Amino acid sequence: MDVLNLEDKLNEFQCQAVRHVGGPLLVLAGAGSGKTRVITYKIAHLVEECGFKPWQILAVTFTNKAAREMRERTEELLGSAASDVMLGTFHSVCLRILRRHAELVRRTQNFVIYDDDDRERLINRILKEMGVGKELLKARAAAAYIDAQKHKLRGPDHKMLPVNTHIDTLCARVYESYEAAKRQSNAFDFGDLIFYTVRLFEKHEMVLSEYRYKWKYILVDEFQDTDFAQYRLLRLLAGEQSNICVVGDDDQSIYRWRGAEVTNILNFPNDFEQEVEVVRLEQNYRSTGHILAAASALIGHNKQRHNKVLWSDAELGERLHCYEADSETGEARWVMSRIIAAYREGHTLSNMVVFYRTHAQSRVFEDALRNQATPYVVVGGLKFYSRKEVKDVLAYLRLVLNPKDDVALMRVINEPPRGIGATTMNKALKIASAHAVSHYEGLLMLAKEADGKRARKAIHRFRDLMDLLRRTADDQQDVFRVAEAIINESGYMTRLQQEGTHEAQTRKENLEELMLSIQEWRDRAEDRSLATFLDHVSLLTSADEGEPNADAVTLMTVHAAKGLEFESVFVTGLEEQVFPHFNADSDEDIEEERRLAYVAVTRGRKKVYLSWARSRQRFGRLDMNLCSRFVSEIPQELRQMSSENAMHGRGSWATNAGSQRSQGGFNWSDRKAPAKKKKATGRHYDYNDSQADPFDDSGKVGRSVMHPSFGQGQVARVDGSGPQARVTVQFPVYGTKVIVARFLDFQEELPF
């Protein structure tokens, strides 16, 4: 049986890894060596050639996005059978398990998941109850303590909880109340998903053996970034047989701060009764020789690592382009000029990525891209689902699903204002804790007691609302209907309409977008229930936003870049204090920053650009920083300094003169036809399309144009044709002007 032709697709060592089936297997290899490909083919091999059923395979990835990509690639090999493979992140797999066995971990099946924000609210409430001031212990710090313990599988009653300092002891007490509160609220936090799944398996052998029996083979990608709890989970599931394959690269371990233990991968070979097969992959298939040499030199500066051989038979390619800017805006201008230049050479925008160390750095690049009317997608920042109005509606949904969700109740009880303010809620809270019931029940009890008529009426109105929403949920089994009822019946929409401010308008639009995304989800989902939708939202991550189809430049943090690859990579903000980050001071921290830089550089296939700024605005202060040590750790002969005005001359805005150009957009008449890039993907822009000729003026009236000094305007009429045509344009600020066509950018002609 050899239907897959593994030898054609994989090198000798990859084949060896794919074919090794009995017992534990470690694939330890550097960047771009085809580890992920091994996992994909191994899944196919197990099914096609070893007699495993798809549902007997569990494959764990680091992000949902990686899971989706792996599912797609598996589908190419296995067809529809691929959908039966259990493929997901640790968190999504555990969530599914916990939903089935909630009652064994002191929850009911309709439990909800608290996000970071909910968690902070809850901890703040606890700190208040304990009478601990914020100056002594901040909610974030307590949350970090709790997370750290969970990563190590230590519950609030664990003997090894750190109690060295007064603060630690305080945190340990917070931890205890926090766990109790979540249980009372029928809620889990993110870390609980792993923690309680392990607990479930440890305490209920029957359940564990069910899953052991079900999953006969386990594969794990990015294994270097697993924590203790996740490793324990894998070992429990793998059992004595240990049919488990893990792949990873200790040089790419970048989540130590989140509890990841690189020893998981380093000790793996010695951690089993039986022999552990170790396969090393040494050929890099991703990057050109110069990029690979630079990355290897860089990571070579780390002392705590296992040296790996990594070679490539690709051409040497370009050296790494480096640029020193005066300021962060100068840096962004340079990046922009390189993007345009690469585009002119025929590279598509979706093959370009801008990396930065922290989200705060994205802004200048966004501005630069917008100014040049260049499409971009920002990955992360998790903007949409953290908007106030969106979170409010989600909180209503959660409360409908789980009336005990105290955090959700506190959030929506007076949103919109309905006459139940702090004083009423404080009374309700007292009652609730005296009777050990949920806040919602406390509130209802308060209404029964002879309380002020106003408050009682308000509470009853709220109760009627909740009853209506729950009935809608039960009758229709459809999130969309429930969300619709929330927005319309709670008075939320009415209030926004009454406000009539610009901000209220934006919020309304956000709610419309939310409804749209719920609708889209519902139309695709098999199960439209509230619980399933809320699970989906909880597991959404930064990598999941943005439209995948558009040809656009990608912007993201280096952390989000793990496992991805791009033709052109910009690594920006390479300054001391920025990258490496000023918070990294121990040797270990610096080494993790260096691994991060290594991950960044190794994402590039053909072009890598390194840039830094001598000065940078930060917290409103102007910081002066030196070029990052990571730049000088790359041998000089692999680097090439670049100057800013490398932009085919000609009236370019790229001169360093600061303010004299603020608007204007990339002038499309300057653009050379793309070096022909035969489109594998279909819709690559073809400059010669008659439609795309910037001077074909038929139907230009009404279109949006950009002028270097007058900014954006609308075409009112066109006289003549070609570059000399006289175009009458209406500008919002400067009024009506007649302008010769060649000075205008016709925005809708943008090929992006």
Next chain:
DNA sequence: CACATCGCGCTTTTT
């Protein structure tokens, strides 16, 4: 009880 204003601290990085 609702709304406005002021000030503080914050930024790593994410499932």
Next chain:
DNA sequence: GCGCGATGTG
């Protein structure tokens, strides 16, 4: 340079 929370007023 901004969002959130604490604080004060109608």
